[in-house]
Amino acid sequence: MKRIWIIGIGMGNPETLTVGALNRIQASRALIGARRMIEALGEVKAKAYFAVSPDEILQWIKDHEDLDPISVLMSGDVGFFSGAKKLLKLIEEETNYKAELIPGISSLQYFCSRLGTSWEDVKTVSLHGRERNFIGEILNHKRTFFLTDSIQTPDYICARLVEAGLGETLVAAGERLSYEDERIVTGTAWELSQKTFDPLSVVLVENPRAGAAYPHPVTHGIPDDAFVRGEVPMTKEEVRSITLSKLRIEEEDILYDVGAGTGSVAVEMALQARRGAVFAIETKPEAVALIEKNKAVFHADNLHVIQGIAPQAMCSLPVADKAFIGGSRGNLKEIVTALLKKNPDIRMVVNAIALETMQETMETFKELGLEVELVQVFLSKAKNVAGYQMMMGQNPIFIISGQRKEAEQ
Structure with a gap:
């Protein structure tokens, strides 16, 4: 049965790879993933194919039955807002493939560790191509972590907070985490709304008054x-x-x-x-x-x-x-x-x-x-x-x- 390892590679810098992930990558005959992920590994012996779409990845695997095992590289952790979920479902529909998930360091873990704070009580929200009531999430949670996209960037989130009267809320934004040009900025929502950020960013919002911003507690039958x-x-x-x-x-x-x-x-x-x-x-x-x-x-x-x-x-x-x-x-x-x-x-x-x-x-x-x-x-x-x-x-x-x-x- 053909082995497929779906590997969370951490933040992109090879230093954030786990030992288990690195061992499997070195043992693979083929690597599939985004160009930046594979190129960040340096020289590799395995055949490389650049792809991120689960359907395209599976088709390439089918077209190369002689390559075994194959590693599919995913950013961060495979269980944290990852494309691994859809890919795993597709692979499980195939009778002659065996997939294994290899967890990695998530952006939440890495960012919070860089800030010197824990993350067990953080509400996590992905804004990747999704419209969410993120102001509502912030109002209801004392700590909210966001994965941003090219439109809903850290400065956009902060500008919306300012519009909602939450300009003094404390915000930390991190861009290009783990890379040499990593940047982490902290301040109020108003301060960060005046800056620009790379689309490859994350945000942590601290709102100690969570739940107190509504006129009344949010329940069925608001007065x-x-x-x-x-x-x-x-x-x-x-x-x-x-x-x-x-x-x-x-x-x-x-x-x-x-x-x-x-x-x-x-x-x-x-x-x-x-x-x-x-x-x-x-x-x-x-x-x-x-x-x-x-x-x-x-x-x-x-x-x-x-x-x-x-x-x-x-x-x-x-x-x-x-x-x-x-x-x-x-x-x-x-x-x-x-x-x-x-x-x-x-x-x-x-x-x-x-x-x-x-x-x-x-x-x-x-x-x-x-x-x-x-x-x-x-x-x-x-x-x-x-x-x-x-x-x-x-x-x-x-x-x-x-x-x-x-x-x-």
């Missing part, structure tokens, strides 16, 4: 008074809490809030789906402005405001995993149909006050083959009247959930 209010209707906190629980939001979900109003539901969606994205669709300009304000209050960077009418406004958006429909402007069936066309397994929740809206939703869901759950919520809240606590009733709300039965299992 109504935490949001910027206007004349636009808003889903009340208790109803919002139940609605969000019915959506069953996961951290990486793509979510729609159709008829977003003030954006209270959309904001809570964004705070829960930190590694996903939320699209708030709203027609009224005053409501759109309110959503933008609430997005800023809660630093919900993964919330995108779309001004337009559904379903047309949804056409070019990424496929949603879940959707909340708070207002349809008479287009409920068209909206639900469009959502199902994009994702037949989508989970939807509709809130309705009127009996007619509830009935239309139930009929639409059933007609389109969805399993339906109907909940009616009666709420009353105490109000001080002449020194007495009087219970004041609110409008009953129907909360209708719909999803294909197969998707729920």
Whole structure:
């Protein structure tokens, strides 16, 4: 059985190679990896092939069956935001290959050691080609480590921190770690936002006030008074809490809030789906402005405001995993149909006050083959009247959930 070693080579400088990695490299008949990784090793006896795509790597291995063993070089550690994961899966589908992972020193380990600090309590985030609510991560974690890319560079991250009112946050940035021209810079976010950095960089943000930057603790049903209010209707906190629980939001979900109003539901969606994205669709300009304000209050960077009418406004958006429909402007069936066309397994929740809206939703869901759950919520809240606590009733709300039965299992 052909041996393939997937090796984490550390930071790029051969001095960060482990003994086990070096022994396997020297025993290999072929080396595959990025040009900078292989060239950093100096003269090698093995045949070298420059490639980083897992599919291309596997195809080259198949085309050279006579070469055994082969080492595939990966930067850092093979278990830390590495291309090794996809490559290993591809190799495991082949019956005549045996792959072995050889761990290396990760950028997190190396950088923290250079800073003279531990790393067991650090939240790690990769921004390589990914849009993330990194401001939210910083607000929720005392120490956050970022792998940057050519767009979301250290200075870009720091500029965003300044915009969010976090310019005094302490930041350390490291570029070209382990190489002769390695540079490590520490200072406030404002100070680092004025500098430029190599795309091959990492960032460590220290925020001792993590969790204290929001108007209230981030939980289901954030208090109504935490949001910027206007004349636009808003889903009340208790109803919002139940609605969000019915959506069953996961951290990486793509979510729609159709008829977003003030954006209270959309904001809570964004705070829960930190590694996903939320699209708030709203027609009224005053409501759109309110959503933008609430997005800023809660630093919900993964919330995108779309001004337009559904379903047309949804056409070019990424496929949603879940959707909340708070207002349809008479287009409920068209909206639900469009959502199902994009994702037949989508989970939807509709809130309705009127009996007619509830009935239309139930009929639409059933007609389109969805399993339906109907909940009616009666709420009353105490109000001080002449020194007495009087219970004041609110409008009953129907909360209708719909999803294909197969998707729920």
